[in-house]
Amino acid sequence: MSHEIDRTPWHERLEAYLDGELDPDARAAFEAETAVDPRLAAELASRRRLRDRTRAALGSAPPADLVDLARDAARRSRDDRDGDRRRSPFHRFRVDRRWAAVALAASVALAILAPRVLRDMTGADGRRSSITRSGQLVALRFGDVPGETIELEAGCYHRSTGECR
Amino acid sequence: MTNTGSDPLDTLARDHVAAAYRFLRSLVGDAETARDLLQDTFVRLAPHAAAAGPGLVFATARSCAVDHLRRRTSRGRVERPAERDLVEARPAPREHGPDRALEEHEFRRDLLAALGDLPEGQRTVFHLSEIEGRSYAEIAAVLGVPAGTIASRKHHAVRKLREQLGRLGHES
Numbered sequence: 001m002s003h004e005i006d007r008t009p010w011h012e013r014l015e016a017y018l019d020g021e022l023d024p025d026a027r028a029a030f031e032a033e034t035a036v037d038p039r040l041a042a043e044l045a046s047r048r049r050l051r052d053r054t055r056a057a058l059g060s061a062p063p064a065d066l067v068d069l070a071r072d073a074a075r076r077s078r079d080d081r082d083g084d085r086r087r088s089p090f091h092r093f094r095v096d097r098r099w100a101a102v103a104l105a106a107s108v109a110l111a112i113l114a115p116r117v118l119r120d121m122t123g124a125d126g127r128r129s130s131i132t133r134s135g136q137l138v139a140l141r142f143g144d145v146p147g148e149t150i151e152l153e154a155g156c157y158h159r160s161t162g163e164c165r
Numbered sequence: 166m167t168n169t170g171s172d173p174l175d176t177l178a179r180d181h182v183a184a185a186y187r188f189l190r191s192l193v194g195d196a197e198t199a200r201d202l203l204q205d206t207f208v209r210l211a212p213h214a215a216a217a218g219p220g221l222v223f224a225t226a227r228s229c230a231v232d233h234l235r236r237r238t239s240r241g242r243v244e245r246p247a248e249r250d251l252v253e254a255r256p257a258p259r260e261h262g263p264d265r266a267l268e269e270h271e272f273r274r275d276l277l278a279a280l281g282d283l284p285e286g287q288r289t290v291f292h293l294s295e296i297e298g299r300s301y302a303e304i305a306a307v308l309g310v311p312a313g314t315i316a317s318r319k320h321h322a323v324r325k326l327r328e329q330l331g332r333l334g335h336e337s
Contacts, residue, residue, distance in 0.1 A: 016301075019319070053269075054295055070203050071207065074178070
């Protein structure tokens with residue numbers, strides 16, 4: 001405790017005093033203050049009695065079987081965990097498997113969505129053409145040539161002739 | 166695994182079971198639940214057995230107890246096991262001359278019930294300080310609060326306990 005202790009309520013300092021948390025100066029000041037006030041001295045004695053009684057009530061040794069109970073529970077848990085690791089061929093890749101699942105989901109989404117995006121690409125002239133991912137025209141629109149290879153750009157397409165509007 | 170003294174779980178259990186159980190008993194109020202939570206605590210501690218000290222043991226036990234108390238509250242069980250006993254714990258008339266053992270039994274029961282009325286943080290501070298003799302710095306680490314708040318929490322906890330015990334006829 002610091003010099004601020006003088007502003008701390010006496011009962012709060014009482015707890016710190018009994019718990020050995022006051023520094024030597026604060027401890028001496030507390031004892032001096034309490035010694036000259038019979039009311040505080042009686043309060044300190046009462047609190048000490050309660051402390052002793054509380055420790056006797058709640059501080060007793062627990063049942064003897066608890067050590068075995070706790071240790072065996074922990075041991076079973078550890079052995080189960082070790083067993084799981086030995087059994088699973090993927091236990092070394094526990095973290096990697098999560099990322100693999102994310103990557104798989106992303107791949108599936110890409111496989112489903114990519115053709116639609118490509119099919120829905122609209123030319124700069126407003127005409128729509130169905131094309132494959134490799135750029136082959138597969139559906140006829142006015143002016144398109146089946147099997148003709150086109151190059152793709154964002155927002156438009158143009159034939160190998162270089163036409164792009 | 167071998168069942169020898171070199172197993173860190175042996176050391177962990179031997180050194181910390183008693184304090185962890187007493188702490189859990191104060192936090193949850195009844196012995197049976199404290200036994201269950203003690204097992205949960207040591208299951209959680211098992212991977213860290215070699216490095217676990219009192220701070221980690223108390224923090225883990227508290228975490229188990231808090232989880233349990235939340236579940237109990239969410240299920241609507243507001244009655245604590247000790248509350249039923251509390252009704253019967255009115256002070257025996259002095260003319261009946263209760264013997265000391267009975268008196269101490271009643272005091273313990275009422276103390277546990279009074280502890281149950283405290284906020285969990287104050288209960289933790291009171292038990293770790295009063296019963297286990299832990300320093301305010303250690304308790305602050307268990308609770309994850311500044312050490313400067315412990316004295317105040319302890320004071321409030323003691324004041325409420327004394328009021329409750331006084332109402333039940335115990336010297337406080």
